Amino acid sequence: MRLMAVALAILLLAMLPAARAQATCYSSRASIDVAGDLSLWAAYNVTRAPALIALPATSPVAYQAVENGTTPLPVSYNGTDLEVAVDEPGIVNVSYLTLQATSKAGDLWQAQLYMPCEGWLVMPPGSAPVQVSPIPIQVSYTDSSPELLLPEGQVSVDYMLSPITTTPAPVTTTSSTPTTTVTRHPASSEYYMVAAAAVVIAAVAAFLGLRAARGSKEGEAAGPENALDDRDRAILDALARRGGEATASDLMKDTGIPKTPMYRRLSKLESMGYIDEYMKGGVKVYRCRRPGCR
Template sequence: MRFVWLAVVAVVLLIFGFAVATVGQAEPSIVVTVHSDGTVTVAVRALVEPGLNELPAPVEAIPATIEAMIDNVEVPAIYHNGSIYIASDSSATATVTYIANVTMSDGILEFYINYSGVYELHIEPGIVTLTLPENILGADIVNDTLVLLVSGPAEVRYVIVPAEESTGGEAAGTASQPAETSETQQPSEQPTPTREEEESSTLLWVAVVVAAAAVAAAILVLARRGGSSEGGSSSPTMVSAVLDDTDKLILKRLQEAGGSMLQSELQRATGLPKTTLWRHVRRLAELGYVRIEKEGKANRVILVKELEDAEAP
């Protein structure tokens, strides 16, 4: 019950325009992740003070997916005018996560990062970026994920590459293995590169990979458009390639239920976490398989295209 009155206080303060506490002296830690399935999640970690705190939402949020934690305890959150507000009764560490709103046109996905500070942009395998932020402070590859340290706003446009294409060569970010050295061949001694040289080499490598990937993505998008212009719809093989097992499970449960379920019912039927379910439902809606309708305070998910349609040869 401790946070019930805090939520009420937060609403009252927002309505009547009272002062909002800052999020501490240190700049918030922000990570924006583009996942392999095309969805984008945002994680904001910051110090909060007693009272109502305003945290940045660097990418437009889907309000229903916002989850706020203060010292590992879930608390209410309010999304208003591009910011997230949470109330705290003490100085503590808060973490806010949510799924970002991504638009899609002609197979190209796009979102905008509206934040002037420094943040991390993570791009998982299977994603080919068509644009990248201009002010990149650093770059690295961690567990096959491209990690960029960025400063300032940025527009990110990208496409999803099917698994069989994303693993096809170096343009997808896969480094080739060096040839084995002959026993009689002695490696020549090379001077140890400085930290500045290593960082410059990493940025150059990332730029080359991104440029090659952009060319491959452009060819892929043109191929998709060419296929859709002939028959009026995208190729069934290309569409089914972007559906994973979780997508198919959701479609199957909807089909078994007669084609319509509340989001809470669908979550119980699939056993998926709320955030995971919503991320996949949003993607299925963007791909035209389901439709989301508001029903009071709940969401109803309606099947538009059955699973057999997605798997048809």
């Protein structure tokens, strides 16, 4: 019955486009981890139904929508937006995870995302924003993670991750010879500005070289069989044992591979032509494109 109600809601929305304005985003929050994976959450207040929520997203590998904190809603991805049809007024939370919102060239990372309304972007621990567009409304820090309060709209953030440093163990000496302790002061701000500029220039050059290399290989077939490692083959074997199709949860259960690494490898296998994905009963399913997933 609920699916019929949702279908009716979508039909009514087609006839009453003004109903879309009755779903208003009032809170959002995004975070990027050290691996570059982006997760985003947004809360919408639906004052009149039927309503259609459209949340811009880039190739989400997992997503969900929940109404009033308990009721799951059907959600689909049309290639640019996550669409949620709502047939009753209430508070709707929409969230997703994507592995393709960030890219890296040399030491420079770049993140592209859309904030559905004013909200916070939590950067990776130890990161240093180099350029942010638009200019943040507010900047704060929690431990070593920068937090940027951003307006609604498209956001671009260039940042670098600080290298991991270690403190050498103290050296104990029994020599009677007097010793002199030398204190090394941090480099000046001018030094860091020059170093950062050099890193950015090198990153841009590396990025252009990478684009040229990718362009020269355009049209070539997917990587060879030996590009797969043991975990990739374990995923393909699990798919084959399940008759050639399974959800990510099924594959995590069969292989023991955690959630984020599993979605990375599924994306890799799809790009290499081993598997593809489709929606089945509102759930994303992965299936073999080659007999026996080989």
